[in-house]
Amino acid sequence: MSSNPxxxxxxxxxxxxxxxxxxxxxLAQEGRDxxxxxxxxxxxxxxxxxxxKDLSHFGGFGKQGTGYQISYLQDKLREVLRVDQEWExxxxxxxxxxTAIAHYKGFADRGFHIACVxxxxxxxxxxxxxxxxxxxxxxxxxTIQARNIKLGMIAVPAxxxxxxxxxxxxxxxxxxxxxxPINLNVPSDVRVQYIDPVVHLQRMTYYLP
Amino acid sequence: MSSNPxxxxxxxxxxxxxxxxxxxxxLAQEGRDxxxxxxxxxxxxxxxxxxxKDLSHFGGFGKQGTGYQISYLQDKLREVLRVDQEWExxxxxxxxxxTAIAHYKGFADRGFHIACVxxxxxxxxxxxxxxxxxxxxxxxxxTIQARNIKLGMIAVPAxxxxxxxxxxxxxxxxxxxxxxPINLNVPSDVRVQYIDPVVHLQRMTYYLP
DNA sequence: TAGATTGTTAATCGATTAACAATC
DNA sequence: TAGATTGTTAATCGATTAACAATC
Numbered sequence: 001m002s003s004n005p006x007x008x009x010x011x012x013x014x015x016x017x018x019x020x021x022x023x024x025x026x027l028a029q030e031g032r033d034x035x036x037x038x039x040x041x042x043x044x045x046x047x048x049x050x051x052x053k054d055l056s057h058f059g060g061f062g063k064q065g066t067g068y069q070i071s072y073l074q075d076k077l078r079e080v081l082r083v084d085q086e087w088e089x090x091x092x093x094x095x096x097x098x099t100a101i102a103h104y105k106g107f108a109d110r111g112f113h114i115a116c117v118x119x120x121x122x123x124x125x126x127x128x129x130x131x132x133x134x135x136x137x138x139x140x141x142x143t144i145q146a147r148n149i150k151l152g153m154i155a156v157p158a159x160x161x162x163x164x165x166x167x168x169x170x171x172x173x174x175x176x177x178x179x180x181p182i183n184l185n186v187p188s189d190v191r192v193q194y195i196d197p198v199v200h201l202q203r204m205t206y207y208l209p
Numbered sequence: 210m211s212s213n214p215x216x217x218x219x220x221x222x223x224x225x226x227x228x229x230x231x232x233x234x235x236l237a238q239e240g241r242d243x244x245x246x247x248x249x250x251x252x253x254x255x256x257x258x259x260x261x262k263d264l265s266h267f268g269g270f271g272k273q274g275t276g277y278q279i280s281y282l283q284d285k286l287r288e289v290l291r292v293d294q295e296w297e298x299x300x301x302x303x304x305x306x307x308t309a310i311a312h313y314k315g316f317a318d319r320g321f322h323i324a325c326v327x328x329x330x331x332x333x334x335x336x337x338x339x340x341x342x343x344x345x346x347x348x349x350x351x352t353i354q355a356r357n358i359k360l361g362m363i364a365v366p367a368x369x370x371x372x373x374x375x376x377x378x379x380x381x382x383x384x385x386x387x388x389x390p391i392n393l394n395v396p397s398d399v400r401v402q403y404i405d406p407v408v409h410l411q412r413m414t415y416y417l418p
Numbered sequence: 419t420a421g422a423t424t425g426t427t428a429a430t431c432g433a434t435t436a437a438c439a440a441t442c
Numbered sequence: 443t444a445g446a447t448t449g450t451t452a453a454t455c456g457a458t459t460a461a462c463a464a465t466c
Binding site: 014015017018019021022023026043044045080081082083087089096097099100101103104106107110111112150151153158174175177181182183185191193194195196197198199200201202203204205206207208209 | 223224226227228230231232235252253254289290291292296298305306308309310312313315316319320321359360362367383384386390391392394400402403404405406407408409410411412413414415416417418
Binding site: 036037038048052053055056060061062063064065066067068 | 421422423424425426
């Protein structure tokens with residue numbers, strides 16, 4: 001156990017925690033109460049030693065001889081990842097992709113809530129997407145600041161992604177999930193994650209027969 | 210230079226090549242002819258040494274004192290990743306997400322072509338999504354085998370994802386891009402990549418102020 | 419108790435970086 | 443030529459794994 005918050009936990013470890021949490025969610029849904037590093041590892045294709053080592057950065061969450069109580073470990077991981085609270089997210093882009101993201105049901109029960117949807121096109125501004133009314137990007141900064149939103153998702157064409165990122169950063173956003181197939185330049189206190197399906201596909205074709 | 214195909218190139222290297230290619234695409238679009246490992250590294254937040262080392266697994270693509278000719282390096286990376294050919298992809302799931310994927314324009318110019326769209330719901334089968342007519346999952350195996358499709362994308366609810374994966378594998382698919390928030394079990398000759406936006410968001414909240 | 423599994427240490431393994439000769 | 447940048451080697455750094463005492 002070493003839940004010392006000043007520890008510098010490797011980012012690669014942080015990156016695996018959501019995967020562990022997702023597997024625990026699944027186990028809980030299957031009605032299971034207890035699991036082990038061995039079982040988790042088998043399901044995820046990760047060694048049990050790695051799972052134990054990763055978790056040990058944050059504390060001793062298991063019991064020797066028994067394993068981990070799933071609900072307890074879920075709580076602890078949510079705490080570590082800070083998804084024991086709900087985070088509001090601003091979505092920019094109300095095209096096909098933005099619309100699909102706005103409709104996606106999978107955010108709510110895992111700690112996230114889309115708070116507002118922006119678009120630059122006058123044709124889209126004012127329209128409804130589910131329960132959202134699309135706002136103009138002109139109102140992006142004031143809205144995000146007023147609601148103190150720290151997370152943004154970019155679902156605009158690649159050529160506009162950097163300027164949207166600049167606007168989000170200017171509004172105070174500290175984490176950006178970028179769906180545009182382009183690398184973003186942001187200040188070092190802002191985190192960016194990328195979702196580009198083609199990158200994943202290209203990573204697989206290398207190995208195909 | 211060591212373009213020995215029996216070399217066992219680390220998967221982490223393969224994973225970066227699509228990122229390099231994407232950055233080169235961008236540079237080309239900006240009208241640039243030549244770049245350097247230093248410039249690429251700056252744009253991507255990667256050291257120039259790593260880029261040179263990664264590329265050196267596949268050959269010497271640059272010129273001392275000059276750098277890399279962008280169009281040539283694009284060609285070579287496409288060759289290495291085998292996206293110098295077009296790959297057909299089967300999409301399973303025609304809900305909001307599947308529809309958005311089917312509409313997405315970004316596949317075509319980067320080596321991929323959605324060949325067919327499947328859904329299990331009788332309400333959706335037969336309907337049009339863009340130029341696609343949604344097919345029944347009952348026809349999945351015959352269609353995929355007839356067209357010799359090796360890649361699949363899963364955009365169905367988590368509870369059906371594993372059985373869809375099993376069907377894809379049974380049909381001969383060797384690479385799966387899974388949008389469902391669940392880990393898949395597949396034979397070792399089948400590759401899986403995951404897209405789960407919540408995992409990315411959870412990886413960022415850890416660091417937020 | 420006997421069996422099982424954790425948390426942790428030390429050893430191994432692999433990836434990244436620094437440095438530089440080669441050369442355009 | 444002088445300046446710049448590659449490709450590659452060796453050194454460093456960090457991550458994974460194996461192993462096991464602790465203990466439930």
